[in-house]
Amino acid sequence: MSRLRIGLLANPTAAGGSAHRVGRDVHHLLRIAGISVVDLTSSNAALARARALEVRDTLTALVVVGGDGTLALGAEIVAETPVRLGLVPAGSGNDFARTYGLDVRSPDEAVRLLLQALSRPVVAIDAIEIRPDDEDRAAQEGAAVPDTSGLARTIALGNVSLGFDALVNARANSSRLAPRMRYTSAVLQELRSFAPFPYWIEVDGGPREEVDASLLTLCSTGMFGGGMRLVPSARVDDGVLELAMVSGLRRSALLRFFPRVFRGTHVSVPQFSVRPVREIRVGLRDGTALRSYADGEARDLLPIRARVLPGAVRILADLGTPSTVGE
Missing domain, CATH: 3.40.50.10330 (Probable inorganic polyphosphate/atp-NAD kinase; domain 1)
Known part of the structure; x- marks a missing residue:
């Protein structure tokens, strides 16, 4: 035995x-x-x-x-x-x-x-650690900056959705359609009233940046939504995450953008960008209550902080090269 x-x-x-x-x-x-x-x-x-x-x-x-x-x-x-x-x-x-x-x-x-x-x-593959971030709220209220290291963390292996993709994820989770169809349907429904979010982000301990973006996703695998290849070049074992962003696309252009994500051809769209990050804090400048989603599951409301945990999970798989097929 x-x-x-x-x-x-x-x-x-x-x-x-x-x-x-x-x-x-x-x-x-x-x-x-x-x-x-x-x-x-x-x-x-x-x-x-x-x-x-x-x-x-x-x-x-x-x-x-x-x-x-x-x-x-x-x-x-x-x-x-x-x-x-x-x-x-x-x-x-x-x-x-x-x-x-x-x-x-x-x-x-x-x-x-x-x-x-x-x-x-x-x-060994990387993981994404996600924690709530109350530092800004405490500063606004004149309170001491809280120590969030002891708060319950969540872990993701694929991606953390922080924008339009989070809204789509929330709607798709309640759908009974097939995975690809449920995301397509959710995209169409959310686009009816969608407007870009006013974010602030701090990347790798750097200065605060203000960005207005439709899509903001922290990626390790870069694939979500039943085959959407948001960051085709992403790896789960390189010790770094990819911050994917879509900024400056109108609703009609955003509608045309998402079908291209299934094929991976969206990377040539000028309004789409990817930057490597190891740690990030992200919140909304207008205080909107937006919930993050990770690997399809609801997580903390923004603001949050997330970081890569290099080689944190020992996976029983021969990863080889990421698939180029989004089916």
Whole structure:
């Protein structure tokens, strides 16, 4: 019998509930392979996280079954620990899996690749740490600057949406359409009344900048929305994030911009820019309540601070070269 001990966490609601069935299949396949499996699947993310943290130090790896949000939950649990993280794609968008060509149709093949990866050298990827940022609010109220280091952090592996893309994400999450269709539909609906946001940003400890932008996204993989390739050149293992911005596009031009993102041809649009960052603070100058989204899940209201955690997650995958196919 193998000495390997794997925690298994399936999202019971991902892909309309089918991920729960896939999770049972994965459990069976791992047991057949002679691996000790600890089932951590729970009715909600908070309970699953708590159960996983209780046994984390006894695990060789944590395998999650679901989409990008479930993968991010797994990353929160194992980040900056020796425990490795595996993924069996079973979500709606599966953008991390799409980025690196992981099979999103065959759980059997996904498990086979996980077992192979367990016997190979560790592959470490970057994570994005996100925390609330109340420094400006405290300054306006004349209070002492709070220490946010102890506040609960969240972790993302793909992207953090901070603008129009966050509004689209919020609307798409409530849609029953297919992943690509739900984003397309949400884009059309949000564009009806959309206006650029007045941001302030501080990049890598530099001076405050004021920018008016429609799209503001912090990227590690650069793919979201069921195959939208926002930053095709992004890597998850280079120790740096990419801040993607669209500024100066009218609504009609923004409508034409998004279909190009699926093909990756939008990078030639002059109003689109990408800059490398390692840490950022971002908020809105007018105090609008805008919620950030990370890997498809709702996160803190702006202002927030985010930073790259280089090599923080040991992933059970052979990443190779990012896929050039946005399907």
